[in-house]
Amino acid sequence: MTRGRPKKVGRPEGQTNLSDKLLDAAELLFAEQGYSGTALRQVADKLDVNPAMTAYYFKNKENLFREVFLRRGLVVARQRLERLAALSAEGSHTVEDLARAFLEPSAQLMGTRQGRAFLRLHARLHMEPEAFSYALRREVYDESTRAYAQAFHRLLPQATELQIFQKVSLMVGAYLYAFSDTNRLAELAKSQNATDDLLDTTVAFVVGGFLSVKG
Amino acid sequence: MTRGRPKKVGRPEGQTNLSDKLLDAAELLFAEQGYSGTALRQVADKLDVNPAMTAYYFKNKENLFREVFLRRGLVVARQRLERLAALSAEGSHTVEDLARAFLEPSAQLMGTRQGRAFLRLHARLHMEPEAFSYALRREVYDESTRAYAQAFHRLLPQATELQIFQKVSLMVGAYLYAFSDTNRLAELAKSQNATDDLLDTTVAFVVGGFLSVKG
DNA sequence: AAATTAATTAATTGCATGAATAATAAACGG
């Protein structure tokens, strides 16, 4: 099974960019199998590299996960804040503008294999109350999510703060599940077209959700 | 640490109902730590019982998980189908009726600790593409979810089948995430009041989502 | 070109885990 010649020991010639490759491999495996379900050995095997390399670049398993998550999570969080700032600068905006600004940075990730892996990873992380994953989510997303909650509340002043938070939760759950949906739809139809379509449907769903009133 | 007298070997006097207790303990641990993150030893330790008891009652880890999931999952699926049948029998119904019929059986689970654990378990399962969890979800929920998709489509004939499936996905993601939300809101406000309130908000959100149109 | 640093493999350590088996004791059936 993929038995290559015995690897030469010592530093190889040229450069390998192994650090990035390890992040990619770990991203795929964590997304598919979860944190506990993934062995560092599997990550190394995927690149036909010695398991000790994970420790060399990332110290330990927890830190590897952390860096995988931060790599894309910080980008999404920053893009969200930038788009919100842009809307605020423009003057007036709608609930749909807000929803789209929040969702598009994530929706873009559906376009690539690694991006889809990150979406699954993120969706999975949201379900894990383990100490460090909690802290990680908060570190990356808390600021931008709070900013959007405030922005939604400004457009919907009749709602209570609790309701706004509930609706933001519903929005997050909806998009995470739909975007990271590994099954059915997304698997066969992962063209850019299908991505756009799902984004549009999700924006429409979320806008309807925010505008609807109870009772 | 909780060091009791050395346990007596052999069958204990009276009956212990250990099988059910193991399901409860496993439900809590699987919900908190996931499948791979939970050791059978932890389950046994929680009841101060020998680890071999898990094998005695449930053969192996996979089967234990399966039985944990089936125990409540089948109840929810059956309740959904019954409520859908009741609506159909009554004659006409609204999108809100459908949403409520779909969501209430799950919302009830928010009222108890074990129920909340199951909701987390379920949310987590939805993210796991591992072979057996896939099959399990399908086995339990496929029939009822398809029935609701058809029912929604009958009320919204202008939508495509793909859009209906996308919206059902969004609904499922939204409620799973919001109901199993271990953080913030739900933790402090888990009174029956808060449960009803979240259910109402969720129904309203979902109704708005289904009725809204793109573009 | 010598010394130092960087990047890799090899080998080992210690611990946790799932599973299996044997031993023991109560309950149950005739």
Place this chain on the structure above:
DNA sequence: CCGTTTATTATTCATGCAATTAATTAATTT
């Protein structure tokens, strides 16, 4: 009351895993 079944603990075993250290070789610095 005697044999069988049921429910439990004790013990063991092989595996897998994360982490550490030593050895090795290329690259970089001086």
